[in-house]
Amino acid sequence: MGIDAALLELETLLGDRLSRAKAVRDQHAQSETHLHAGPPDAVAFPRTPIEVSDIASICARHGVPMVGWGAGTSLEGHALALHGGVTIDFSHMDQVLEIRPEDMIVRVQPGITREALNTALRDTGLFFPVDPGANASIGGMAATRASGTTAVRYGTMRDNVLALEVVLADGRVIRTGTAAPKSAAGYDLTALFVGSEGTLGLITELTLRLHGQPEAVSAAVCAFPDMGAAVNCVIETIQHGIPMARIEFLDAASVAACNAFAQMAMPLQPHLLIEFHGTEAGVAEQAERFGEIAAEHGSAGFQWAARTEDRARLWKMRHAAYRACLASRPGCQGWVTDVCVPISRLAEAVEETQADLAQSPVPGPILGHVGDGNFHAILLVDPENPAELAEAKRLSGRMADRALRLGGTVTGEHGIGFGKLGYMQAEHGEGWAVMAGIKRALDPMGLMNPGKLVRPS
Amino acid sequence: MGIDAALLELETLLGDRLSRAKAVRDQHAQSETHLHAGPPDAVAFPRTPIEVSDIASICARHGVPMVGWGAGTSLEGHALALHGGVTIDFSHMDQVLEIRPEDMIVRVQPGITREALNTALRDTGLFFPVDPGANASIGGMAATRASGTTAVRYGTMRDNVLALEVVLADGRVIRTGTAAPKSAAGYDLTALFVGSEGTLGLITELTLRLHGQPEAVSAAVCAFPDMGAAVNCVIETIQHGIPMARIEFLDAASVAACNAFAQMAMPLQPHLLIEFHGTEAGVAEQAERFGEIAAEHGSAGFQWAARTEDRARLWKMRHAAYRACLASRPGCQGWVTDVCVPISRLAEAVEETQADLAQSPVPGPILGHVGDGNFHAILLVDPENPAELAEAKRLSGRMADRALRLGGTVTGEHGIGFGKLGYMQAEHGEGWAVMAGIKRALDPMGLMNPGKLVRPS
Structure with missing residues (x-):
């Protein structure tokens, strides 16, 4: 590929908004995960769609890969320049x-x-x-x-x-x-x-x-005797048509991490965090009905947070759960898994994952979006320890296989990137070949984010 | 194409579930609209996905077109065998x-x-x-x-x-x-x-x-002074987060047709028909709030239909509106247009369409799904009169052009088939070429429902 000629043309187009500086390139070679790749050859900072089009034309003419970059928060290496080329950073747009x-x-x-x-x-x-x-x-x-x-x-x-x-x-x-x-x-x-x-x-x-923006918001947290009870409570709530705005679960290990991190004292049981959006009267009715269903499923420690500050504290705790998990094992890195199954199989999927984790040296608190059947084990690995990384890969693979066996998907929301490329054939079969055909139709030279999502050609 | 060889193989596969009978072929050459095409060469009635796969393999081998057939209710000629071949009727599946x-x-x-x-x-x-x-x-x-x-x-x-x-x-x-x-x-x-x-x-x-299934359902009908008032009422209802399950409008011409057909006596003004789904308390609250908003926008003749039989009568009337329109001009055929615009431009789109219709010899009552910005003029044409058909085409074309000018789409729900092929370039520009590329990637021989949706090759 004619990278040098391409970069000269790109410099003419973008001036100092094309950077070849090592620091800038290295910054665009980072990811929050265990996935690594070398830096791109250069980073472009376009300001307009026309500039993006011009960048693509130049790269296409010289056979140079193009990789988009947003905020760098993806978890499967989507924005890493596996084959070099130009990273297109959209921070100026x-x-x-x-x-x-x-x-x-x-x-x-x-x-x-x-x-x-x-x-x-x-x-x-x-x-x-x-x-x-x-x-x-x-x-x-x-x-x-x-x-x-x-x-x-x-x-x-x-x-x-x-x-x-x-x-x-x-x-x-x-x-x-x-x-x-x-x-x-x-x-x-x-x-x-x-x-x-x-x-x-x-x-x-x-x-x-x-x-x-909802007129009224109400949130609550409550403990359940086990995952099955929590999931059945959510299934019944959905079937009754009670519109939950959020419904999150934390397993006992996540609760322990949050307790330590946020100085809380939740019992070490699976918890649901729930939020309702609506009118004052609507939210009150939904909350009451949810409370009744939860009680039938053995919930305890039910705490409503109708006040903004209590609610903020609750969701701050949920959003800090990832950091809380990391803090529970100093020096570790999070290997964040992500699978999604039909909600009827969720309890089974979580419990089998917990059984795997119980026999593993790698800790893995579990949290997720129970209304979608989507959950994550935050595998806490020592990034310098190859045995732990291999173990995390094994655990993650078992979760993916299990999700497929239960009729689900290997990723509910984190995507494929190159971290999950190895599961695509198992999930899609011949459908993966169809994806490759679509890719070839739109990008015959294979220059758009090569090495991601489709089968390497 | 080797149609004869293909049909022999298909007969071996399907026995008497492959029909070459004229009556069966003619039945699959019918549509509810002004669009016509000759019959397919044969009609297949598969019972299993494997049989469908075998049919496709045989047709592919012999270069024979394949056209799917469901209930024959589409409005843009989707299921007509423009290039002959085999119609695959799914009524046994x-x-x-x-x-x-x-x-x-x-x-x-x-x-x-x-x-x-x-x-x-x-x-x-x-x-x-x-x-x-x-x-x-x-x-x-x-x-x-x-x-x-x-x-x-x-x-x-x-x-x-x-x-x-x-x-x-x-x-x-x-x-x-x-x-x-x-x-x-x-x-x-x-x-x-x-x-x-x-x-x-x-x-x-x-x-x-x-x-x-909702616990409680409540419906209502009310008249508005003009389209703008009715649309603004709906916009405000949506912005307040009041969840409407259905929100339909009928213009004065549609109301007149329904009055005559269903022996009703609605005032000859634009009407909204609305339905709420939820709990008893939720539906009552939503209904009350909608009533307040509607009153602010000058609604009159507000009638709630909380009883099942009253509601059934209301929606029966709405569903019969198409037949009511047809009945208002004996011997006519309906040329059903279908455009969709951003809701903020809906009143404008409807009013400009009404102005066109006011100057046209072809009547066209208007009804639609106001919550989606989607509406239909039922153009009532004499199918034997070429001048009227040409006029319907002109009116329909003006509606499509207007929808694009207002930031919308040439079809909200009826699709392209071959009836609306002529608008695809204007709506999608280069995107239509991308669609053709995807088509070639998945169907390189162009055998799947040829002549529909993508640019004829």
């Missing part, structure tokens, strides 16, 4: 372009983070609900089909991205979807690019669905 | 395969109709909400990305199909999606096949999301 309150949509650039977006929306009475925990970029969240704590009520990025502008591998710019709430006009290209992890194109603009 | 109440999902074969499915679900406390009006097949609804009156609350087929089994053009069988509620594992092939109109593969099994 972080604007809200248009808020349309009547249509409850917003147009944004891909580099804006979800927290910055919600700050910009604060006075509109609207918010963007998808919350993966990390303050990820919206473009990155779309590219990985992110979700998180609120998916049970508001859906994932699949459900909340209405339209996209995308730069293709050869520099062509397309628009997918419209500002209308639905369409039956041809293939759903928006859904194809959401979750495509930068392997089909670079997202340069997104139109997102917004939701009304 | 109409079974419920598995109901999983805890996971709120059901696995079905594509030939089951939505009414038969809901009958099968009646005792489970669950239902499948997507309701396009016609008693369409579930496979056909998925293929056209159907929606209808309940999309504002429960979403379209895009949102309610969780997983598919699909037979590809060369006979390969793939499974897309899983029984887990979400996944981030690779390209969203489920979303790609939903709405692909049989041009990428034949759907042989679907896993659908179900919803809890």
Whole structure:
């Protein structure tokens, strides 16, 4: 590939917004996980979709790989430049372009983070609900089909991205979807690019669905005798049509970590954290009915947090759970697993995982989004110890195999990147070959984020 | 193409479930619309996915087109065999395969109709909400990305199909999606096949999301001084987070047709029909709040229908609106238009359409799904009068152009088929070429429902 010639052209295009500095390149070779790769040859900081298109045209002409970069918070190595080339960092494209309150949509650039977006929306009475925990970029969240704590009520990025502008591998710019709430006009290209992890194109603009900020919010925490009871409580709540805005669980090991980290004193049992959004009367009714169902399933220590400060404390604890787990084993690194199963199989999946962990030297507190059947074991490994890394890989593999056996998926929300490439054949069979065919159709030279999601060619 | 050799092989495979009878072929050359095509060369009635795969293999080997057929209710000619070949009628594949109440999902074969499915679900406390009006097949609804009156609350087929089994053009069988509620594992092939109109593969099994039958239902009808007031009422209701299960509008011309057809006496003004689903208390609260908002927007003649029989009468009237419109001009045929715009532009879109109609000899009552920005003018044409057909085409074209100008789409729910092929370039630009690339990747010989959705090659 003609990397030198490409970089000369890119420098002419971008000036000092093309960086070959070692520090900048190294910064774009980092990930929060055990996955590593060398740095890209250069990092580009475009300001406009036209510049992104020009970058793609230059890279295509010289056969240079292109890797998108949002906030660097992905967990499966999505943004690492496995084959070198140019990393395209969207941090200079972080604007809200248009808020349309009547249509409850917003147009944004891909580099804006979800927290910055919600700050910009604060006075509109609207918010963007998808919350993966990390303050990820919206473009990155779309590219990985992110979700998180609120998916049970508001859906994932699949459900909340209405339209996209995308730069293709050869520099062509397309628009997918419209500002209308639905369409039956041809293939759903928006859904194809959401979750495509930068392997089909670079997202340069997104139109997102917004939701009304709830009038009233109520949250609660309660303990259950075992996972099965907690899961059955949630199943019954869903079947009764009681709309939970969040429904999270922590296993006893996660509870212990949170107790230590946040000076709390929850009993060492599985816990559910729940939140309702609605009107004052609606939330009160939902809370009461949930309380009744939970009691039937043996819940104890039921604590409502209707006051904002109590609720903030509760969710701060939940969002700090990852750090709490890390703190429970000083010097360790988190190997964050992510599987998703039908909710009827969730208790089984968690309990079998716990049985694996009980026999392993690697600790792994479990937490997850019970309403979606999605959970994570935070495997706490010594990053310098190859035996522990191998053990984490083994445990993670068993979780993935189990998820498939139970009718689920090897990743509910973290994506494939290259960390989970090895499970794609097992999950999709011949469907993985179809994905490769689509990849070839849109990116025949294989320059868009090579080495990710599809079978290496 | 080796049609004769293919038919011999298909006869060996299917016996008398391959029909070359003229009556059967002619029956599969009919559509409910102005669109016409000759009959297929034969009609196959497979019973299993393996038979569908074998049919595809045989057709692929001999270069014979394959066209899927559900209930024949599509409105843009999707199921017509434009280039001859074999129509694959799924009426013998109409079974419920598995109901999983805890996971709120059901696995079905594509030939089951939505009414038969809901009958099968009646005792489970669950239902499948997507309701396009016609008693369409579930496979056909998925293929056209159907929606209808309940999309504002429960979403379209895009949102309610969780997983598919699909037979590809060369006979390969793939499974897309899983029984887990979400996944981030690779390209969203489920979303790609939903709405692909049989041009990428034949759907042989679907896993659908179900919803809890609401405890309480309340409905109402009320008149508004004009479209703008009705639309603003709906926008405000949505912004307040009041969850409408259905929100339909009828213009004065539709009201006149319904009055005559169903012996009602609604005032000749735009009307909204609304329905709420929830608990007794929740529905009562929502109804009260909606009533307040409607009053602020000048509504009159507000009538609640909390009793089942009153509600049934209301929705029977809505569902009969199409027939009522047809009956208002004896001997006419309906040319049903379908556009969708951002809700903030809906009043404008409807009013400009009404202005067009006021100057046209062709009558066109308007009704639609106001919560989605989706509406239809039922153009009442004399099918023997070429001038009227040309005028309907002109009016329909102006509606499509207007929808695009207002940031919407040329079809909210009826799809492209070949009736709307002429608008695809204007809506998608270079994106339409991307669709053609995907089509070539999955169906290089162009045998799956040729002549539909993508640019004719």
